[in-house]
Amino acid sequence: MTSKKIALTPPMGWNSYDYYDTTVNEEQVRANARVMAERLKEWGWEYVVIDIQWYAKNAGSMRGRFQYIPFGYVEIDSWSRLQPDPERFPSSQGGKGFGPLASYIHSLGLKFGIHIMRGIPRAAAHGHMKILGHNETADMVADPGSVCRWNPDMYGVRDCPGGQAYYDSIIGMYADWGVDFIKCDDICNTDNLVPHSDRAYSRSFEIEMISRAIEKTGRDIVLSLSPGPAVVDESWHYHAHANMWRITDDFWDDWELLKGMFRRCEQWQDHVGPGSYPDCDMLPLGRIGAGFGDERDTRFTKDEQKTMFTLWCLMGSPLMMGGELTKLDDWTMFLLTNWDVLDMLPCRPRQLYRNENSAAWTALEPDSGEKYVVLFNLSDEPSELSVSIHSIWPRALAGIDLWEGGRIDFADGLVRATVAPHGCAAYRVTSTPKPWREDMAE
Structure with a gap:
């Protein structure tokens, strides 16, 4: 059971995905963290979250053909655990992982988060690599029939003692690094192209395994589940085992997507409470899209931006800024620091x-x-x-x-x-x- 003593108000922070996609590096994370500490922290913005493929080598180098390089090289330790790519995150060298970067984020009075994919690395399974604390190897724990539709990095984990040992080992490592927030992907809805299919929540046991692993660390770690749309009929399970869960697929700066969020919020309005939040996804505000080869100002009009921010706040959604903070303009700063609107966050909608x-x-x-x-x-x-x-x-x-x-x-x-x-x-x-x-x- 995930702790409901943390995230008593919706988490607020910055996520690297909307601007950097898979390519963010340590210098860029530190620069965004400094802006948050200097300009946004007093309004409640505190989480700095590194999104997908921080372990991938040459990430983004084939962006014209692939978002994720098929079966690309990854940084991994001898216990089947992905590590930060040392070329992009030099402070991780020597087996330090994200420990030094997390310490820096904490020194600014902020909290540190990472994105992970559900499951165990395919590279570990193919190499018959060891699992810390268990005699089974990665190939025995991996479920080759459970794969992500859109990312080639992982196999699902079997519901077995070795699978739990694997999740215990990676979550324990994250806790040792100082991680405060985990965004786990390909787990909130594992068939999001057909959201009401029998497969949509077929890996609920992996949510439970991750939740147990977090509890064992004794560390306050927010668990965020992606992608959506979350399965409304399983709301009790999300409440029991996570702190936030996506109610939409990836949300971008398109009016039709924003208009569609009103229907999604209607479905989830009765499921908001301390420590448990339906998540409307990141805020594509300011400068976004650089890692996708499309750096731009958000396509939302100023009125649409106010509508989005207001809806997210009255719904009690977590707020994760997607734009590049080092390029924060006055208008976006005005949006993010409006106390009167932010005060709606703990409300019942x-x-x-x-x-x-x-x-x-x-x-x-x-x-x-x-x-x-x-x-x-x-x-x-x-x-x-x-x-x-x-x-x-x-x-x-x-x-x-x-x-x-x-x-x-x-x-x-x-x-x-x-x-x-x-x-x-x-x-x-x-x-x-x-x-x-x-x-x-x-």
Whole structure:
């Protein structure tokens, strides 16, 4: 059982994938960590997460043909455990792994995370390599019939003592390095192209094995599961064994993907709680795409960016910034440091309605009693939107605009606003007629 004493609010941080894909190196990770520590830490941003293929040699060198080089060379120790590529992560040389880099991240007052693929390296199975703490070798533990659809690095692990010993050995090593966050891929939905197939959750026992291995370390490690869409019928299992799980496949800067998230959030709105979070995926903000050969500013309009950030926060989704922090612009900084919107993160969300053109949500912060209401314009034209608030909170009199500042009165019990295409109007509800103060807008 994964600890629910950690991640009592949704984890917030930076992930290397949206900008670097498979190619990130130690210098780049350190540079992004410094920006987070200097500019974002006070707003709750704290996890620095290295995404996929940190162990792969020559990663990204064949990007024109492959995202992942087929059966490429990997750095691996004598116990079948993948290690950081020393050319990209020079502080790992001499068997130190990510220990030195994790120590540096911790020295900045931040936390350190890595991405892993479900299973055991195919290179270890083909080489009949040893497993620490068990007499079976990797070929006996690997399940050659369980492979990832899109990555060639691993075989699934059999549900056997040797398989558990393998997971215990790698998670124990990560704990020794100082890892605080593990994003495990090809496990949340193992048939995400056909999300409701019988295979979609066929490796649930591997989730349990990883969860047990984390518990054995005694270290507070957040367990994040990817990719989605997560299987709603298995929500109890995610809650029991993980801290966050992806409710979508890879999310990028495309309006149709963002619009589709409203349906996904509707499905998962009742499954948010301390230590357990449906994950809307990374925030493709600022500068992204360099490792994919397509460096660009996010394609989302400013209104779409506000809609995304607002929806993620009121849903209590973890927030993982995908853009390059060393190229952080003023607008993106404004988004990431809006206390009024970030305050929604521990809330309990509730969708009031959704149709093709608009949606409305409320959220309640159970400890403080703060209440929120948000109107979303899903159409391509400016729209006058309204929703009755008195049927939910009879004493609601007015709202404080979370993005623009200022106060609006809820005349006749209606929240009413003219909302830009793909934009939103978000308010913190007030129940007593307090005067608006200009200093609140600063």
